[in-house]
Amino acid sequence: MAKNFRFNLFHKKGGSFIADAVLFFNTYAKYIIIITQLVVLSVFFIKIVLDQSIIDLKESIDQKNQIILAAIPMINNSTQLSQKMELMNGLVDQTVRQYQLLTATLKNIPQSVTLDHVVIGAKGLTVSGHTFESVDIKRLQLRLQKIKLGSVTIDRVSKEKNIYSFDLSVK
Numbered sequence: 001m002a003k004n005f006r007f008n009l010f011h012k013k014g015g016s017f018i019a020d021a022v023l024f025f026n027t028y029a030k031y032i033i034i035i036t037q038l039v040v041l042s043v044f045f046i047k048i049v050l051d052q053s054i055i056d057l058k059e060s061i062d063q064k065n066q067i068i069l070a071a072i073p074m075i076n077n078s079t080q081l082s083q084k085m086e087l088m089n090g091l092v093d094q095t096v097r098q099y100q101l102l103t104a105t106l107k108n109i110p111q112s113v114t115l116d117h118v119v120i121g122a123k124g125l126t127v128s129g130h131t132f133e134s135v136d137i138k139r140l141q142l143r144l145q146k147i148k149l150g151s152v153t154i155d156r157v158s159k160e161k162n163i164y165s166f167d168l169s170v171k
Contacts, residue, residue: 094122101125101149105170108143112136116165124150124171130163137166144170 098120105125109115113136117128131137137157144152155167 098125101170104147104149105144108140108147110136110139110143113140124169126155126167126169128165128167130165132162132164134159134164137164137168141168144168 102118102120102125105127106118109127109129110131112133113129113131115127115129117126119126119128134157137154141152141154150171152168152170155169157164157166159165
C-alpha cells in the first residue's frame with residue numbers, strides 16, 4: 001500500500017516581522033558586532049600607542065630642559081673664563097712688549113751712560129740717567145730711533161758741574 005504524500009512547492013507567504021528580525025540577528029548581526037568590536041579595539045590600541053609617544057616626547061623634552069639647566073652655569077663659567085683669558089692674553093702681550101722694549105733699550109745704552117731710574121709703564125719706558133758728555137745722550141737717542149722701538153724723545157737735559165742728567169722716554 002502506498003501512502004500519499006502531499007508536497008507544497010509554493011513558497012509560504014511571509015512570516016511575522018519578529019521572526020525575520022530574529023533570523024537577521026542570528027545570521028548577520030553577530031558579524032557586525034564582532035567587526036565593531038575589532039574597530040573599537042584597533043582605535044583603542046592606536047590611542048594607546050599615540051599617548052605613549054606623546055609621553056615619551058614630553059619626557060625627552062623634560063630631560064633636555066634639565067640638561068640645559070645643568071649646562072647654563074657651565075656656559076656662564078666658560079664665558080667668564082674666556083673673558084679672563086682674553087684679558088690675560090692682553091696683559092701677557094703688553095708685558096712681552098714692555099720686556100722687548102726694556103731689553104732693546106738696555107742693550108743699546110752706551111757704556112759711558114749711567115742709568116739712575118728705569119720706569120716701565122703702559123705707555124712706554126722712561127729712562128733717567130747721567131753721563132759726562134752730552135753727545136752720549138744724543139747717541140742713545142739715535143740708536144733707539146734706529147732700531148725703531150717707537151718715538152724716542154729726550155724730555156729733560158740738565159747740567160750740574162760736569163755731569164749731564166737726562167730723562168728719555170720711549171713710546
